[in-house]
Amino acid sequence: MAGLDGPTRELIATMPEAIRIQILELIKQAKPLIDDSIAKATEGVETALRNTIDEARCQAEGLRETTKDSVDSFLSSLNPFGSTDQPKTFEKLEEEWNTMRAGITYDRKARQIAIATADYLHDLSLVQCKTKIGFQPAIEGLTTQMSNRGGTSGLLWVSLANLCGTADNCLVLRHEQVGKIIETSDKRDVDEANxxxxxxxxxxxxxxxxxxxxxxSIDDYEPDLLKLQNIERALALATFRRNERARSQLDKIVGLVNAAQKKVKDAKNARLHLNLGNVVRVLEMQKTTKASVLKTAKLVRTACDTAIKESEVVQAEVEAQRVRMAKIEKQAKALN
Structure with a gap:
């Protein structure tokens, strides 16, 4: 789960396998956005999480009973599984959101805030899932806005549920954590993620x-907690991007070394079949191969240095290719 912040990785790890696979696949699809913008990629990760949970919630409707009292069952608590509740009006849903938010007091734990948000999303899902079935664009747009608002909040607090206590405690802790992550991260990633x-x-x-x-007011804490979450995600994505560049460089190195190895092998085989009829051609091949491989060796040395400088995660593999190339270069120099 490269490219994700710590709390989100832990949250995804606790999800049912089928949902976890869907989320990781969507996140993988979002990562190409990194080439365009770290901010867009961060937004893509959040969208992937929300969309997968929304879809799972609707698909599972009616399959099992709702469990609202456990953060471990957060996904289940977003569903009206077997529920006899009647869909609420949009006005009632908006009132429920405002009442729920106003009712979050200073001593409410992160887990309790997650559950309160899940209760709201549970009621919203009765409308949202049926709207998807009926496909009423205007209404679906409204439910999507309401779901995104609640989903972002819910995912934040459920990811913090096992990490910290109350909202102010969570903010103090996360501010310290993210500060340390920035201090210990590669400066290039810090700059890339701003x-x-x-x-x-x-x-x-x-x-x-x-x-x-x-x-x-919960509204005084949530924005900064979301900012901290996005900073950590942006850093993780910047690191992922840098590591991918290094791996791309490694692939290039492997290709160059393999090509050089084949040239030397072909030159040696040609020399085994040397005769008066092909002596000029074989000798020219030896000369050309030697020059080509020596040139490739220089390129490989430069590429190895570049890859290791880019990211230490490829160092062992790069050094192995450097050793391979040195042996091939020695064989090329022995060609006459």
């Missing part, structure tokens, strides 16, 4: 003092 600059826009949080507790 991580340090984005991190600087988030004020250093403090635990909520008692006299502010009753002025608490």
């Amino acid at each position: 991580a340090a600059a984005l991190y600087a826009t988030i004020a250093k949080p403090e635990l909520l003092r008692w006299y502010y507790r009753y002025q608490f």
Whole structure:
């Protein structure tokens, strides 16, 4: 799951296998966006997560009973499995969202916030899934907006459920975690993701003092938590992009070494069949092969240095190719 932030990787790992496979496939499809923009790729990851959960929620409708009281069953809790609930009006759904958000107090745990959001999404799914079946574009657009809003929030809090406690505690912890990740990350990735600059826009949080507790609003914490999540994802995607460039360079090196090896082998075989009729051609082949392989050896040395400089993840494989090329170069020099 390269290219994902830590909490999201842990969340995906807990999901049912079928859903996990779908999510990883969609994320894989989103990664080419990295070539265009880290920000677009980060958004693509979030969209892949939301869309897969939405689809799974609708496909599973009616298949099993809802379990709303467990973060471990978060995906299940988004579904009206076997539920006898009647779909609510959009007005009621909007009221439910606002009431749910206003009801999140300073002492609510991340797990409880995730469950409260899941309850809302559970009710929304009764409308959303039926809208998909009926395909009413205007209504589907509205439910999609509502689902994206709730889905982004729900995924955030369920990913934090086993990591931290209350909202202010989560923000303090995540701010510290992401700060350390930036400090220990490759500077090239930090620059690519614009991580340090984005991190600087988030004020250093403090635990909520008692006299502010009753002025608490979840809306004061969630935006910065989402920013921190996106910074970590952007860093992970930048690292992934750099590693992919190194692997691409490694593939080029392997191709060059293989081609050089074949040339030397062909030249040696030709010399075994040397006779008066082909002596000029074989000798010319030896000369040409030697020059070509020596030139390739220089290219390979440069490419090896470039690949290792790009990313240490390919170092062992690159060094193995460097050794191969050195042996082939020695054989080429022995050609007469």
